[in-house]
Amino acid sequence: MNVTFDFTDDVALVTGASGALGSAVCEEFAEAGATVAAADMVAPDDEDAELDTDRERVHFYEGDCTDESEVERVVSEVTADHDGLDYLANIAGTWRGGTPIEETDAETFDLLFDVNLKTMFLASKHALPHLRESAGGGAIVSVSARSSLEGGEGDGPYRASKAGVRLLTETIAEEHTGEVRANAVMPSVIDTPANREMMPDADHDKWVDPADIAETVLVLCSDATGVTSGAAVPVYGEA
Known part of the structure; x- marks a missing residue:
């Protein structure tokens, strides 16, 4: 069964837009007719950026989403440029791990909570007043992680930061x-180039394509899930 979305005349703000998942979410929203405000501190001309700003309806906004003044500025610019905001996709995130707690430095802890949790908090905080004014009812979708459901060896701060995303949601x-x-x-x-490089011997066929996760993000913003709020939806397939 093919599923199509119609977000014509709607405005979606996507953080972490230059990454693999963020760019896929931008692409799905644009394909569905939405105006996409793609926010990231990594500009599209950076060699690591995967965002296609040549795509119709995708507009890039450069800003550091861990800095409240930058987030406030970006949200203000987006809402002024496009007369409001309907959806926020908090995609900005990162992973660090490989060491037990007693060997994890404070800088790594701060990085994970800043990029994974603080960005979600700040973007939501400043988007909410505008989302409340959305004619169709605004929606936020954020990225937690399967590993946030339990403790584990070597990446405790990552898991904790993603658990925080669920609780704030x-x-x-x-x-x-x-x-x-x-x-x-x-x-x-x-299934991203960075993960394949990091884990070359893994079974990549079990990993989930960013486009498939992006479709779920759109489902959670659509009328199809109008009675769903406060949920944490698994999108890990066989991974």
Whole structure:
């Protein structure tokens, strides 16, 4: 069964837009007719950026989503340029691991909580007043992780930061019942060039394509899930 979406006249802000998953979410929104505000500190001309800004309806906004003044500026520019905001996809994130807690430096801990949790908090905080004004009812989708459901060896701060994303998602949903829906997706290993380089001997066929996760993000923003809020949706397939 083929599923299509129609987000014509809607505006979606996507953080972490230059990465593999962020760029896939931007592409799916644009294909569905939305105006996409693609935000990242990595510009499209950077060799590591995967965002296609030549695509119709995709507009890039450069900014550091761990800096509140930058987030406030980007949200203000997006809402002024496009007369409002309907959806926020909190895709910005990173992974670090490989060491037990007693060997993990504070800089790594701070990085993970800044990029994975603080960006989600700041973008949601400044987008919410605009999302409440969305004619169709605004929606937020953030990225947690399968590993956030339990402790594990070697990447505790990552798991904790992603657990925080789930809890903040539930909080936003509770605080904005009937106004703005908030949900999260929980991937495991995503099939990206960086992950293939990091784990060349893994079974890549079991990994999930970013485009498949992006489709779930759109589902959670669509009318098809109008009664779903506060959920954490598995998107890890066989991974």
